[in-house]
Amino acid sequence: MSRERPPLSGSPTLETAQPSGKLGDWLFAGIAWGCGIIVLLLILGIIAVMALGGSHALQVFGPGFLVHAVWNPVVNHYGAAAPVFGTLVTSFIGLLVAVPLAFGVAFFLTEMAPDWLSNPIGTAVELLAAVPSIIFGMWGFFVIVPVMAQDVQPALIDSIGHAPIIGRLFSGAPFGTGLLTGGLILAVMITPFIAAVMRDVFNSMPAVLKESAYGLGSTRWEVMRKVVLPWSRVAVSGGIMLGLGRALGETMAITFVIGNSNRIGASLFSPGNTIASLIALEFPESPAGSLKLSALLALGLILMVISFITLACSRLLLRELRV
Amino acid sequence: MSATVTQAASTRRVATDAGRARRRRLANLSATLLCAVATAIVLAALISILATLVSRGIGGLHLSTFTRMTSPPGSGGGLLNPIVGSIIQTLLAVLFGAPVGLLAGVFLAEFGTGSWVADVVRFVSDMLLSAPSILVGLFVYLILVGPVGHFSGFAGAMSLAILVIPIVVRTTEDMLRLVPTSMREAASALGAPRWKVVMLICVRAARRGIATGILLAVARVSGETAPLLFTSLGNLSWSVDLRAPMASLPVTIYQYAGSAYDDWVQLAWTAALLITAGVLIINIIARIGLGGRDST
Amino acid sequence: MRAALFALSAGIAGLLPLVPGTAHAVDITGAGSTFAAPIYGAWGAAAKSTLGIALNYQALGSGAGQNQVMARTVDFGASDAPVASAKLASNALLQFPTVIGGVVPIINLPGIAPNQLHLTGTVLAGLFDGDIATWNDRQIAALNPGVALPDIAVAPVHRADGSGTTFVFTSYLSKVSPGWKSNVGAATSISWPSGAGARGNDGVAAVVRNTRGGLGYVEYAFADKNHLTTVELKDAAGAFVAPDLESFSKAAAAADWGSAHEFAVDMLDTAGAGAWPIVSTTFVLLPINPKDPARGAAVIKFFDWAFTNGGDIAKQLQYVVLPPAVQASVRQAWSHVSGAPAAVR
Numbered sequence: 001m002s003r004e005r006p007p008l009s010g011s012p013t014l015e016t017a018q019p020s021g022k023l024g025d026w027l028f029a030g031i032a033w034g035c036g037i038i039v040l041l042l043i044l045g046i047i048a049v050m051a052l053g054g055s056h057a058l059q060v061f062g063p064g065f066l067v068h069a070v071w072n073p074v075v076n077h078y079g080a081a082a083p084v085f086g087t088l089v090t091s092f093i094g095l096l097v098a099v100p101l102a103f104g105v106a107f108f109l110t111e112m113a114p115d116w117l118s119n120p121i122g123t124a125v126e127l128l129a130a131v132p133s134i135i136f137g138m139w140g141f142f143v144i145v146p147v148m149a150q151d152v153q154p155a156l157i158d159s160i161g162h163a164p165i166i167g168r169l170f171s172g173a174p175f176g177t178g179l180l181t182g183g184l185i186l187a188v189m190i191t192p193f194i195a196a197v198m199r200d201v202f203n204s205m206p207a208v209l210k211e212s213a214y215g216l217g218s219t220r221w222e223v224m225r226k227v228v229l230p231w232s233r234v235a236v237s238g239g240i241m242l243g244l245g246r247a248l249g250e251t252m253a254i255t256f257v258i259g260n261s262n263r264i265g266a267s268l269f270s271p272g273n274t275i276a277s278l279i280a281l282e283f284p285e286s287p288a289g290s291l292k293l294s295a296l297l298a299l300g301l302i303l304m305v306i307s308f309i310t311l312a313c314s315r316l317l318l319r320e321l322r323v
Numbered sequence: 324m325s326a327t328v329t330q331a332a333s334t335r336r337v338a339t340d341a342g343r344a345r346r347r348r349l350a351n352l353s354a355t356l357l358c359a360v361a362t363a364i365v366l367a368a369l370i371s372i373l374a375t376l377v378s379r380g381i382g383g384l385h386l387s388t389f390t391r392m393t394s395p396p397g398s399g400g401g402l403l404n405p406i407v408g409s410i411i412q413t414l415l416a417v418l419f420g421a422p423v424g425l426l427a428g429v430f431l432a433e434f435g436t437g438s439w440v441a442d443v444v445r446f447v448s449d450m451l452l453s454a455p456s457i458l459v460g461l462f463v464y465l466i467l468v469g470p471v472g473h474f475s476g477f478a479g480a481m482s483l484a485i486l487v488i489p490i491v492v493r494t495t496e497d498m499l500r501l502v503p504t505s506m507r508e509a510a511s512a513l514g515a516p517r518w519k520v521v522m523l524i525c526v527r528a529a530r531r532g533i534a535t536g537i538l539l540a541v542a543r544v545s546g547e548t549a550p551l552l553f554t555s556l557g558n559l560s561w562s563v564d565l566r567a568p569m570a571s572l573p574v575t576i577y578q579y580a581g582s583a584y585d586d587w588v589q590l591a592w593t594a595a596l597l598i599t600a601g602v603l604i605i606n607i608i609a610r611i612g613l614g615g616r617d618s619t
Numbered sequence: 620m621r622a623a624l625f626a627l628s629a630g631i632a633g634l635l636p637l638v639p640g641t642a643h644a645v646d647i648t649g650a651g652s653t654f655a656a657p658i659y660g661a662w663g664a665a666a667k668s669t670l671g672i673a674l675n676y677q678a679l680g681s682g683a684g685q686n687q688v689m690a691r692t693v694d695f696g697a698s699d700a701p702v703a704s705a706k707l708a709s710n711a712l713l714q715f716p717t718v719i720g721g722v723v724p725i726i727n728l729p730g731i732a733p734n735q736l737h738l739t740g741t742v743l744a745g746l747f748d749g750d751i752a753t754w755n756d757r758q759i760a761a762l763n764p765g766v767a768l769p770d771i772a773v774a775p776v777h778r779a780d781g782s783g784t785t786f787v788f789t790s791y792l793s794k795v796s797p798g799w800k801s802n803v804g805a806a807t808s809i810s811w812p813s814g815a816g817a818r819g820n821d822g823v824a825a826v827v828r829n830t831r832g833g834l835g836y837v838e839y840a841f842a843d844k845n846h847l848t849t850v851e852l853k854d855a856a857g858a859f860v861a862p863d864l865e866s867f868s869k870a871a872a873a874a875d876w877g878s879a880h881e882f883a884v885d886m887l888d889t890a891g892a893g894a895w896p897i898v899s900t901t902f903v904l905l906p907i908n909p910k911d912p913a914r915g916a917a918v919i920k921f922f923d924w925a926f927t928n929g930g931d932i933a934k935q936l937q938y939v940v941l942p943p944a945v946q947a948s949v950r951q952a953w954s955h956v957s958g959a960p961a962a963v964r
Contacts, residue, residue, distance in 0.1 A: 028518030032434050035426035036444040039492060042485055043447040046454055046462045073781075074804030104361025112355055121362060123610060128369040129539055130602045132546015134573055135595055138580070139372045141825070142379075149829060175774075175815050176829065188368045193539065195365070197497065200532040204501040219351035238497045242490070245452030251549055260779030260816030271815045276455040280549050281818065283457055284680030285781025285807040288689060300458045307453040311446060395661035396936065472910065473648070473692055556650065557677040559660060560667075568648060568675055578678050581819030582657065583841035583937075588821070 047304060054298030057291060065298065071262035071278075078295035080302055082262040086179060086272035087306065090254065091247040093183025093268075098191040098243060105191070106198035111220050111228075122199060129192035137256035140185040145257055149176025153269055171267045177259035180268040185257050186250060190243035197239030201232045241314055248307050251276040275303045373599070380596030383589040393559055393575060396584030402594055404561050408476065408570040409598070411563060412555060413545050415480035420487030421537050425526075427488070428495025428533075433521050445496070451489040459485050460550030468554060476562075476569030479555025483544040490543060494536025498529035538609055542602050548573040572598050645917040649676045651684015651697030654783050654838055655901045658718055659697070661932045662925045670924055672917050681783040682807060688712065688904045694914045696904040699783025700807065701883035711907045713956055714881045715949045716900040717922065719871045719939040720839060722788050723862040723897070725824065725847040727833040728754055729769060734861045736850040737762045740795030740888065740896060743852070746834055747775045747792065748799060749813035754832060762853075771832035776823050778836075779816030781808040787899040788836045791887045795896075839867070840937035852897070855890045862895050867939045870894035876945050882952075900941070905956060912958025919953045920960055926950070 057078060058065060068079025105125055109118045156170045205228055213223045229236070259271020260281065273281075279296050286293035391401030427444065435441025463482040468474055502525045510520045526533065551557075556568040557575070572594045579591035649659065656678035663674030679687070681698040688696030689710045697717075707714055724743060726736060738746075742758050745751040751758060755768040778785045789805035803809055817826045820841040827833035827847075839862055842849050851859040860866050873891025874884045888896040903922065909915030926949070930940045941949070953959050 022516070024519070025517045028521070029434050032426045032430035033440075035423045036430040036435060036440065038423055039427050039448050039451065039488060040440075040444050042462075042488070043451050043454070045466070046451070046458060049462050049465060050458060070810065072810035073806045074809050101361045101364060104358035105365055107354075108358040108362045112358060121366065123607065124369055125362075125365055126535070126538075126610070127603050127606055128365060128372075130542035130606045131369075131372060132542060132573070132598055132602060134546045134548055134576060135372065135376065135599050138592075138595060139375050141822070143371060143375050146829060175826070177815065177817075177826075188365075191365055196535055196539065197494070200498065200535060201501065204498070204532070206503065219347055221351040221354040222347065224354075235497045235501060238493060241449055242452065242493055245449060245489075246543075247453075249453035249455050251455055251457065252546070255779075255818055256822075260818065262810070276457075279455050280457050281780040282808060283461075283683075284552070285682035286686075287682055288686045297458075300455060303453065303455060304450060307450050308446075311449050315446075395664050395932075396657055398661075398664065468692055469690060552679060553683075556648070556679075557675075559663060559675050559677075560673055567646070568677070574677075578653075578656065581653075581821040583820065583838065583844040584657065585844065 047301070050297045050301040050304065054294055054296075054301045057294035057298040060291065061295075065295075066302070069262070069264050073282075073292055076291050078292065080275075080295075080299055082264050083273045083275045083278045083299060084302060084306070085264050086182075086258065087248060087274040087276070087303065089179050089268075089272070090182040090186055090258065090274055091244060093180065094186030094190055094247045095240070095244055097184065097187035098194055099240060101187065101191045102194035102198055102239075102243070105195040106202055107224055109195075109199050110202040111224060125192045125199075126196050127192075128188075129196050133189065133250060134252040136185055136189050136253035140181065140253060141256040144185065145176040145181060147176075148178075148181050153180075157269075168266050169268050171269070175259060175269070175271060177257050177271055178267075178269045179258065179265075179272045182254050182258040182272070182274070183268075185253055186247045189250065189253055190246050193246060194239045194243040197242060198232075198236055201235040201239065202228055205231055237314060241311065244310060245307065248303065248310070249276050250274075251280045255280055275299045275306075376592070376596045376599055380592040380594075383586075383593030384596070388590070388593060392561055393570065393590075396582070396587050399586070400590070402572070402575065402590060402597065404558060405570040405572045405575040405594065406597065407563060408555070408558065409545065409572040411565075412476060412480045412483060412551070412569065412571060413541060415477075415565075416483030416487050416544050417537065417541055419481065420484035420540065421491050423484075424488040424491025424536075424540070425495050425533065428492045428499065429521055429526070431492065431496040432499035433517075433525070445492075448489045448492045451485070452493065455549070456482075456486060456547050457549035457552075460553045463550070464553045473566075474554065474556035474568045475566050476555045477565040479551045479569060479571065480565075482550035482554045483547060486544050486547065486550065487537075487540040490540040491533070491536050494539070495526075495529070495533050498532030498536075499525050501532075502528045534609060538606050541605065545602050546573055546598055548577045552577070645672050645914060647672060647674050647694045647914055647917050647921065649674060649684075649695045649697060649903075649918075650679045650687050650693045651904075652681045652699050652783055652901050653678040654699050654720060655697050655718065657840070657936050658929075658933055658938050661936060662921070662929045665929070665932060666921055666924050669928075670920060672921050674921060680781060681786075682781060685904065688906065691906065691910055694909070695906075695918050697901060698904060699899065699901050700786045701881065701902055702904060704880050707881055707904075713905045713907050713952060714883070714902050715905070715922075715952055716882045716884075716941060716945065717903055717925070718933055719867055719886070719898060719900045719941065720937070721862050721867045721870075721895050721898045722784055722791070722836055723839050723842050723849045724834065724836050724852075725827055725842055725849055726835075727827050727830060727848065728771065729831065730767060731848065733846075733848045734851050735766065737853070737859045738850050739853040740791065744792045744796035744799040746773050747777070747812070747814070748803060749775075769832075773834055774830045774832045775811075775814030776826045776830070776833055776835040777811050777814055777816055778808075778820075778823055779818050783807060783899075783901070784820070784836065784838055785809065787887075788897060790899075791897045794887050843937055852895065854892070854894050854896055855888050856892045858893065860893055860895055864934065864937065864939055866893055866895035867898050870896070870898035871900075871939055872942055876942075876948075882945070882949070907956050909956070909958065915956055916958050916960045919956060923950065923953075923960075 065080050067081050069081040070077050070079045109122045161167050161170045210223055213227045254274050255277040260273055261271035262273050282296055388401045392404050394400030431441050431445050460482045463478050467478040507520055510524045551571050551574050558568045558570040576591045576594045579587040659676040667673050681700055684696035684698050687693045753772055755770045786807045789809055793800040793805040817823045820837045823835040823837055827835040849862055851861050854860045869891045870886050870889050873889040873894050874886040876884050886898040905918055926946045933940050
């Protein structure tokens, strides 16, 4: 597909370069800059909404807001620790499962499967990426949660639940919902997202690079690991960031399966909450100007900070790798 | 290519180290197997989702579903107004969001290289990806609903457009960066102005990946409930007036799925089936359209 | 890419002729309480043909209903929890009740039939705060002589989303159990001492159905339509009462409407014989000085019509209508709204 060289001669407009191109260039650059600035203004606007709205809660609770695992609307005491914990754990589980899966899919489709197989399967994977998140939530709640409750969680509790240290991760009541289920649903959601980007990236690689490696007798795996991956590292990380971004802010799918409890449990089975799902659940019942609404907006601000830190880390990481 | 040379080289290596060759073959085989398993898992998830939607949603799929408005429980309502509302709002969202996202992606890949503004824009665009959609809805509520004094389909479309932008920015930039510099240089050498080089050469070369990004964005926003609740609100009767509240499928699902009445619950599943089928069909059509022209 | 954009713009262009839209005689918009959404929708559909008033009611949640009417983005708000008098005054709002409904506990216990299990408010509080851990606890056995109670752990399930149902249910627990009142309290969402959360009535019902020993609470219509296993509760007179429209009506009749401010009546655990103890009314919040007096008048006309003609529809959907005397005083209160139609003035 993309082994193709994009058609140069096919563009009839190329030869008609005129002085007017200057004005066109100037205009076009201006529009492109303008669109970049729009993106910047949008996020600043959203952050301003959260910062202004959330400042009341941050003033009332101070830095303790971050470490308190309390969410009690009756006495108006709020802390962010539980939803922050839930957000990080589910996104981590999601990425841990999704990245290898997505890589496997992309590798299978670009290097291993013959065309008659890779085209339909590739389309199917991209279709999974296109399934809206509320559908993942309904599917997770009605299909995955019962399986987790009746088969997976009891089996895990019986097998490794009694092991020292690690056993604590697999203990507790098998409600079916919880951090693990939330992470797995996230993984299913973001795998095709990441895989779609990886596949496009792998496909865009100039064929000559791969062919020379094959010509030298490399196996497919070696070509992937030593030629394709290093070449496409940056774009692949972009795809992973895309997936992580979706995981951090994912609302509806997670809300259905996470168990919706504002407590921090040691077990992967314990019900939890993420920032986005807590905001979605509580926002409609928060009176304007209330401390609760302010706390929810402050949570949104924290989510922005988390995604800021994640992004900054990944940028630094990429810089290291490049050297 | 110099096939004889490479063959000779590899033959020499295999001869000197048979054990290493076996190890390499084994690594290759297990990688192959694991990748096939990964693909099977992902396919199984898709099949399971579709099977669930079809088995629960098909029962509510009648002609009247497409010809009648939503109505109270027990009175044989349909989904006409939310279907039309969803189509209008999603289309508008893409119409506003995709060009902005595309051009911002062009800015990042072609114009902003090296400038700190581009670094900042790239960063905040990625942050926008993970902004909870309900807060995007709240933002739009504050600028487009509060001051105007009523909910509107336009506000709903705008909040979806904001969600479209960062996805398109990210994929556009990534795909443009993969277009070989030699192509840009060749076009510039022929005297083409910069904007033509970018739009006609680079964006064309990257169009498949960019289209993937736009389709992912459509998929994401077509199922969004949270940003619509406080912008387009929903409408129980027929309305395509962008200045008035407008119905949508996700909001209908949100309100019907949790209700006490069998026919409403059935319609919620049918709506879920319709959204998914609609998104999937758009994807397949777009893929055929884009893949068929000159890419393979 | 360009082809795709072209197709999109063509699609939009095709829709443009529709955009001006069809104008109704009067379009009114309301938002809020999820509990009241089915009845307002049903009344709206019936009133459209007879009254010429098209109601667009959207279930955003009671808190959102209050916020939106205070921001005047809707013509009326709807809330399950009453708004305090001072807040009503400062926002120039009139509050009046429309229909009455009940909240019912549901259980999942093998061998126990609907309405077979007897509970009291204090035992219910004990089950939800974790004090009573198993179903064969002697406090439950004492209320249920002769019933074979299984030795299964209690798995309480609560609403995860903020909701008027939670407000009503926890208000009841606070009223009957001093321990609950001081340790937990009542609100649209609270910090639950134990158990798991689920979104919406359907979520609670599904988790209870999946969990042996499950215990939850839902709106009555939801339990009735889905044939969930409900329980009987002890009324203030000491008898056990099953949840149905009749026992809700008895609670409404026994409530002390006369001394309630802004109709914010307390119908929990009323003294009436045979009255279901967890009953509440849902409220409409109407601006006294509507931006558009015609729309304010239309809202009043709509509910006036509903009070007169909407009783049967309400019954079908498992709601209880207001006692006639209360309807009369609501009609009187409407005259405070500027531009109120002369008929109800």
